[in-house]
Amino acid sequence: MTRHPNRPSPPSSTRSSLWLRRVRALLAAGVVLGVGATVTMAAWNDSEYATGTVTAGTFALEGSVDGATFTATDASNPHSLGFSPGADLIPGSTSYALFSVRTQEGSTGGSVQVLADDGNTGGLNQHLTYGLRTIGGTTCNATTFEAGTAVVQRGSAMTADAPSSQPVAADQGSTVNYCLELTLNSDAPNDAQGATASPGWQFLGTSSSE
Numbered sequence: 001m002t003r004h005p006n007r008p009s010p011p012s013s014t015r016s017s018l019w020l021r022r023v024r025a026l027l028a029a030g031v032v033l034g035v036g037a038t039v040t041m042a043a044w045n046d047s048e049y050a051t052g053t054v055t056a057g058t059f060a061l062e063g064s065v066d067g068a069t070f071t072a073t074d075a076s077n078p079h080s081l082g083f084s085p086g087a088d089l090i091p092g093s094t095s096y097a098l099f100s101v102r103t104q105e106g107s108t109g110g111s112v113q114v115l116a117d118d119g120n121t122g123g124l125n126q127h128l129t130y131g132l133r134t135i136g137g138t139t140c141n142a143t144t145f146e147a148g149t150a151v152v153q154r155g156s157a158m159t160a161d162a163p164s165s166q167p168v169a170a171d172q173g174s175t176v177n178y179c180l181e182l183t184l185n186s187d188a189p190n191d192a193q194g195a196t197a198s199p200g201w202q203f204l205g206t207s208s209s210e
Helices: 012-040 123-127 142-147
Strands: 061-064 094-103 110-116 128-135 149-156 165-168 175-184 201-207
Touching: 061 201, 094 142, 094 165, 094 201, 110 149, 123 128, 128 142, 142 175, 149 175, 165 175
Parallel strands: none
Antiparallel strands: 061 094, 094 175, 110 165, 110 201, 128 149, 128 175
16 A cells, blocks of 8 residues: 555554454454355255065965865864774784875965874873874875885884974975874783873974075
């Protein structure tokens, strides 16, 4: 700035005060500018969203004592196995019964494990042993049992469970035919004469994603 030759210079205190006012004004302006910059930095944004629906499947078994007529039951109303012969067993004799299992219509696939009822004790049960095999058809007798695939070894206690399971395909896609063999022990005592037994088994199904 060019000072007028005839204008006296302001005192130094006045110059200092003027300088301070200018600095304060600049600082104030800087603060205002800073706030303004923060406001204008806001960004636009947008989002996409997705959702979907899934439905759980079902797994259910049905059984048959003749390999032809299948129904679903529960523990309170079990299938009645047709052991043959079912009476007049003597020590060392055997009796056989068929039981077939498959999945119900619309069911997923899975596997079946045979579990003996813990109540298969006392009475005539204590003098019986059993074996279980899968067979190719629906005829269960001494011949087909011998030709079958062991599930429970012959001569097992009446409370013995099967150590493995058998696969069943989805939607009635396959049937597992079991042949049960009961044997009255050859050393059954005289007091076993006329005794009866009603052993039971659970065919426990487990679903599979395969």
